[in-house]
Each structure stands twice: as C-alpha cells, then as structure tokens.
Amino acid sequence: MRRRTTLLALALVALVSPLQAQQPAAGAQMPDARQMSGIPLPVSDLAVGTVTVRVVRGAMTNPVIDHPVELSGGSSPMTARTTDSGRAEFTGLRPGTRVTASTTVDGERLSSQEFTVPGTGGIRVALVATAGAGQQTGQPASGAPPPAQRPSRPGSVVLGEQSRLVIEMGAEALNVFNLFEIVNSAPDPVQPPGPIVFDLPAAAVGVGSLDGSSRQATIAGKRVTVAGPFAPGSTTVQFGYSVPIKTGRLTIEQKLPIALQQFSVMAQKVGTLQLQSPQMAEQRDMPLQDQTFIVGKGPGLKAGDTITLAFSGLPHAPNWPRNLAVGLALLILAGGVWGSLRTGAPAAAHVERRRRLEAKRDRLFTELASLEEQSREHAIEPERYAARRRELFSALERVYAEMDEEAAA
Numbered sequence: 001m002r003r004r005t006t007l008l009a010l011a012l013v014a015l016v017s018p019l020q021a022q023q024p025a026a027g028a029q030m031p032d033a034r035q036m037s038g039i040p041l042p043v044s045d046l047a048v049g050t051v052t053v054r055v056v057r058g059a060m061t062n063p064v065i066d067h068p069v070e071l072s073g074g075s076s077p078m079t080a081r082t083t084d085s086g087r088a089e090f091t092g093l094r095p096g097t098r099v100t101a102s103t104t105v106d107g108e109r110l111s112s113q114e115f116t117v118p119g120t121g122g123i124r125v126a127l128v129a130t131a132g133a134g135q136q137t138g139q140p141a142s143g144a145p146p147p148a149q150r151p152s153r154p155g156s157v158v159l160g161e162q163s164r165l166v167i168e169m170g171a172e173a174l175n176v177f178n179l180f181e182i183v184n185s186a187p188d189p190v191q192p193p194g195p196i197v198f199d200l201p202a203a204a205v206g207v208g209s210l211d212g213s214s215r216q217a218t219i220a221g222k223r224v225t226v227a228g229p230f231a232p233g234s235t236t237v238q239f240g241y242s243v244p245i246k247t248g249r250l251t252i253e254q255k256l257p258i259a260l261q262q263f264s265v266m267a268q269k270v271g272t273l274q275l276q277s278p279q280m281a282e283q284r285d286m287p288l289q290d291q292t293f294i295v296g297k298g299p300g301l302k303a304g305d306t307i308t309l310a311f312s313g314l315p316h317a318p319n320w321p322r323n324l325a326v327g328l329a330l331l332i333l334a335g336g337v338w339g340s341l342r343t344g345a346p347a348a349a350h351v352e353r354r355r356r357l358e359a360k361r362d363r364l365f366t367e368l369a370s371l372e373e374q375s376r377e378h379a380i381e382p383e384r385y386a387a388r389r390r391e392l393f394s395a396l397e398r399v400y401a402e403m404d405e406e407a408a409a
C-alpha cells in the first residue's frame with residue numbers, strides 16, 4: 001500500500017505541478033495532497049533553468065491566486081506571484097544551483113525540500129497549505145453565493161491538461177489509474193447535453209473509484225458515468241482498473257467521451273517493458289527514487305478519439321511448462337489405459353523388467369520437472385538447460401520404446 005501511494009503521489013506532483021495485482025482499484029487510496037507538498041519533481045516539458053511552484057489550499061483544485069512565492073539559494077532570492085492556476089514561475093536559473101521554494105499562506109509557512117536545478121528540463125513543486133474554514137467549500141468572503149450554487153446553463157466541458165493515465169505493474173496484471181479533471185471554463189455551472197460516460201476495456205477487472213474522486217461519478221460494471229451539472233473550474237474524477245497479463249504483449253484501448261486538452265501517461269517500467277502509443281508525441285524514461293517510469297505526452301484529442309497504449313516486454317509466466325505437464329500426463333494416462341486393455345499374465349521376468357522401466361521413467365520425469373523449475377527461476381544456463389532437456393526427452397523416448405517392446409513380447 002505504501003509503494004502504491006508513493007507512485008501516485010510522484011505521478012501527480014510531476015505532471016500536475018497503488019496494491020494487489022488483480023483488484024487494486026476498488027480498494028486503492030489516493031494520497032493526501034499534503035503528503036506531496038514540497039517534493040520537487042523533474043519534468044521534460046519545461047525549459048532548462050525553469051522552476052514552477054504551485055500553491056494550493058488543501059487540494060490541487062484550490063489554487064492560491066496572486067500570491068508571492070520566494071525562491072532562495074541562488075545569488076539572490078527571487079520572488080514571483082501565482083497565476084490563476086496557482087503557479088509561480090521562475091526562469092533563467094543556472095543549472096546546478098541548489099534552491100528552496102517557500103511562501104506563507106494564512107500565517108502558515110510552507111517550504112520545499114532543497115533541490116538542484118537540472119541541466120535538462122525543469123522542476124515542478126507543489127506547496128500545499130491547510131484548508132481553512134470555508135476554503136474547502138469555496139464560500140467567498142463577500143457572502144455572495146458560490147458559483148457552484150448558481151443556476152446551471154447548457155454548456156460543454158473538457159478533460160483538462162492535468163488529466164493523465166498512470167500505469168503500475170502488478171504481479172500478474174497492469175493496474176491502470178485514470179486521473180482526470182473535468183474543466184468548466186464558464187463562470188457559472190454548466191449542464192452538458194448528457195452525462196459523461198467512460199467505457200472501459202473489455203478485459204478490465206476490479207473497476208473502482210479512488211479516494212478524492214467526485215461523488216458525481218458512479219460505476220456500473222465496466223462503465224464510469226459522471227453526471228452534471230459541473231461547477232466552474234475543475235471536477236476531479238479518478239478511477240482505476242486492472243488488465244491481466246497473459247503474454248509479453250498487451251494493448252489497452254479506451255475511448256474518450258469528451259475532448260482532452262493534452263495527452264499524458266506515466267507507466268512504471270519493469271525489466272524490458274516498452275510502451276508505444278500513436279497519441280505520444282514525445283517519450284522518455286524518468287528515474288524516481290529506485291524506480292524508472294516511462295513518461296509520454298502528446299497533443300489534445302477530440303471527443304470520440306481512442307487512446308491506445310501498446311505494451312511489450314511484459315513479465316509473464318510462460319505457458320509451455322504447463323502444456324508440457326499436461327501432455328506428459330495425457331501420455332502417461334494413455335499408456336496406462338493401453339496397458340490395462342492388454343490381456344494375459346506376463347512371466348515374472350517380464351514383470352520385473354516392466355517395473356524397472358517404469359521406475360526409470362518416473363525418475364526421468366522427476367528430473368525433467370526439476371530442470372523446468374530451475375529454468376523458470378533462472379538457476380541454470382540456457383545452453384545447459386537446452387542440452388539436458390534434449391537428453392531427458394531422448395531417454396524417455398527410449399524407455400517408452402523398451403516398454404512397448406516388453407508389452408509386445
């Protein structure tokens with residue numbers, strides 16, 4: 001559980017600026033935004049020497065607007081004010097400089113970890129203040145009704161640029177987290193022509209909502225429905241599901257019910273895993289802590305477009321050991337049935353020879369099973385494994401030939 005929470009927190013900080021393998025979504029827990037406060041994350045979509053600091057109250061959907069933020073540690077402190085999205089931007093920093101971002105919100109001092117300005121890309125960091133009374137509900141100080149309580153009007157919404165997919169590797173499944181923000185850019189609530197419906201892949205299992213998701217979203221089977229009206233700003237919709245891994249390749253397709261302003265995906269990389277998508281215009285591997293993540297981005301997509309994620313190099317258990325075991329079992333069964341249909345009482349010498357052949361056959365089967373186990377655990381060199389496997393099969397063929405000759409005699 002702790003590893004899953006860390007992954008999602010890193011994904012949100014890096015791009016917004018888990019887990020049981022088969023059913024992660026229904027019980028998954030989204031991290032408290034305060035757990036992400038002050039953690040700097042390198043990103044590729046910012047120019048070299050750029051740092052953005054996002055200041056929010058309680059949650060990422062509550063930006064602190066027109067507020068001073070200080071960046072200290074360079075030759076002299078720098079100050080910038082937050083925009084309507086709560087971001088303060090610092091540019092022209094010298095790579096290698098160690099800096100710290102800080103601000104004070106409602107008397108609460110917020111500071112980031114000290115970090116180094118990277119030589120490629122930039123840094124995003126969030127400073128999360130405690131939500132005060134009335135701030136979580138959006139009640140303005142003037143006493144006027146908040147925008148969410150005003151009458152709604154017909155309109156449209158989109159999936160904001162902070163929407164993304166986060167993919168985590170399970171033991172036998174890919175866990176897919178859909179972290180979406182539905183954006184209403186109008187000053188009043190809007191009611192789309194119909195509910196927003198996400199139809200999930202046919203192979204999806206364990207579909208469930210994540211903590212922090214709007215109650216406007218409901219789940220029935222493999223369908224997530226989000227009903228309007230939508231308040232001004234962002235409505236957070238977060239859900240997840242798993243797709244079982246059966247082979248080394250897996251393709252996930254998901255249709256968009258409304259337009260997406262920017263395509264973003266972050267996938268945990270294990271072994272030789274590779275990710276391809278026609279929606280990705282750029283892609284890179286990003287090391288975080290002791291893990292590596294594939295980070296991909298692309299332009300916006302239209303309503304009705306299908307996101308396609310093609311994975312290769314997935315770790316999976318091979319099917320051939322099971323097939324071999326079934327084949328050998330059937331062979332033994334067939335031999336037993338054939339022998340049981342034969343009549344007559346062989347001589348004592350024939351019985352003893354048959355017993356020795358069966359004992360030798362069983363010993364060879366046991367050694368073959370042990371060899372397959374060593375191969376699965378990578379405890380034997382491939383060349384030695386292949387050579388010994390051929391020897392065992394040849395020996396089994398000879399044993400069965402002798403058993404057939406004995407039976408014929």
